[in-house]
Amino acid sequence: MSESTITALVSPEGSLEILSNHEVNRLKDKSEGGLYRLFRQCALAVLNTGVETDDCKALMEMHADFDVRLVPQPRGVKLELINAPAHAFVDGEMLRAIREHLFSVLRDIIYTHSIPETVPGFRRDNPDDITNLVFHILRNAGVLQAGRQPDMVVCWGGHSIGHSEYQYSKEIGHQLGLRGLSIITGCGPGAMKGPMKGATIGHAKQRVRNGRYVGITEPAIIGAEAPNPIVNELVIMPDIEKRLEAFIRCGHGVIVFPGGVGTAEEILYLLGILLHPDNADLPFPVIFTGRPENAEYFEMIDKFIRNALGDKAAEKYDIIIDDPVRVAQTMKKGMKEVETFRRAMQDAYYFNWMLKIDPVFQLPFDPNHATMRALELHRDQPVHLVAANLRKAFSGIVAGNVKENGIRQIQEKGPFEIAGDPTLIKPLEAMLEQFVAQDRMKLPGLQAYRPCYRIVSGAA
Structure with missing residues (x-):
């Protein structure tokens, strides 16, 4: 690595609940069901606060030897950071804001994954449960x-x-x-x-x-x-x-x-x-x-x-x-x-409970070549579904542009294909061309933009 790194033991800054043995074990677990990889990825991103990059995959590869380990303490937990980016530190001490963010990551990852396990009857596809998860x-x-x-x-x-x-x-x-x-x-x-x-x-x-x-x-x-x-x-x-x-x-x-x-x-x-x-x-x-x-x-x-x-x-x-x-x-x-x-x-100021959100906007969309090609981009549906499906099309392009999993899919299988009603697709294509021409797809100067999508004729 060309960039200097630091190995350090970091104490909590900001809000952090004491971790149970189960939570610690899940964060250490490097298997598919463990949280280690997710925590490492988010922690590395936080340590790069202020660095101009928009390629998650490149960031992970650049810091392939970075590691984060939990060190249980009698009154909580510390983090051991191995080969962490040196720009996150001043005179050997981690910047306070970055330390706060680091433990915010730990807090949210633990909490997000504990709620479905501890709330009886929680369903990931239930609109009320989703909104309550967001609230909590x-x-x-x-x-x-x-x-x-x-x-x-x-x-x-x-x-x-x-x-x-x-x-x-x-x-x-x-x-x-x-x-x-x-x-x-x-x-x-x-x-x-x-x-x-x-x-x-x-x-x-x-x-x-x-x-x-x-x-x-x-x-x-x-x-x-x-x-x-x-x-x-x-x-x-x-x-x-x-x-x-x-x-x-x-x-x-x-x-x-x-x-x-x-x-x-x-x-x-x-x-x-x-x-x-x-x-x-x-x-x-x-x-x-x-x-x-x-x-x-x-x-x-x-x-x-x-x-x-x-x-x-x-x-x-x-x-x-x-x-x-x-x-x-x-x-x-x-x-x-x-x-x-x-x-x-008599609605709360701090959370808009009255806002009605259709489940189509709540359920996660996994952009891949099959789901992108199958998007229903036509007018024979209620207008909110037109908006929902167009939203998914843009979400897929975001994934192909900057998200690690999306970038890998494009590298392995080529661009996502987007098809549908020409009255929707042609304006979409024209707008995407303008985004490219105006350098709104990638940070300018870092690399030339290569489209992760291809507009094809005919409905899906």
Whole structure:
């Protein structure tokens, strides 16, 4: 390895329950059913906080000799890190933020896998059980704070963005911070880091001492999008579907910056849920925003949404170009509407229990060559199912781009094939081509993008 490494014994920082012998054994277990490999992968990603890479497989191979071992103590547990990246340390001491994140990983992996085993009758395919699992993971992580008024803004956008787009996202965060609003993102770089960094300055100016910078990720993506240094609350959800549900259950509004397939997946997930009849009167502010040169980008997104989901879907969001103050003011106003509605309905501020999420958006989608080819991308189905299946198409491309398992599948069997109704597929293909042309698929300069998908003619 060209990079220097350190071997160290690390004590807990942040929240961590004492581990049982059973939990310790599962974390040590390197078999298929054990948690060792999952924990090692997430721990390595956290140790690379601030490093620009979006290839989980390459990260694992680069640090093939990294190991993590549990050292039981009378009053808890320590971690022995072997050949850990040296940039996670200063003068031999691990950075405090990284240490907090490391034990957040341990906390969430243990808790996520213990709930199904300890809750009688828990079913992984039951919508209520899934939502309760999301709730309990967030509560265990300390994300859900009773008595706090709605102030959590979910910021979505690309990890691969230029300097001017990053600066714009930072200014949006600054204006949000000046108004006392906090930030939730996918915890990575780019448009996930910018709003958090800007909000820290806004909070400092207003002497906001309880500003929150929540990063929500999942094991398959964390290696491609390691937590940025601003995140002060990290949560590892079990999969992308529960990660997306966590965003909109604990967030009170969404701001979308320019991005690629991951951002498109998030948009389709959100709109598919907001279009459900049960959510028709539920206030949930959504804003698409960017610099003047991003106007065409959002025209493309808006056109794609109207074609795929209809004009009613476009009523669920505002497009505001080059006006950070207006974006923040609009979001702040939306927060007041959310607060008034929740109070009138006696719903919690900290978790959106009233939001109806169809099971099709909750059940995990395993992208592989067969499932991607079999996606029902046609109009002969309810509009929320159109959104759900398009969301899966984008999710599969995300997997092929940056997730270790997806990358391996593409290397072994070639690109995923995507087929369906030409009226859906042709606009999808055109948008993907624009993402590639604008360097929104991979971090620029690291490697040339090779498509992990192929659009084919004819329905699946």
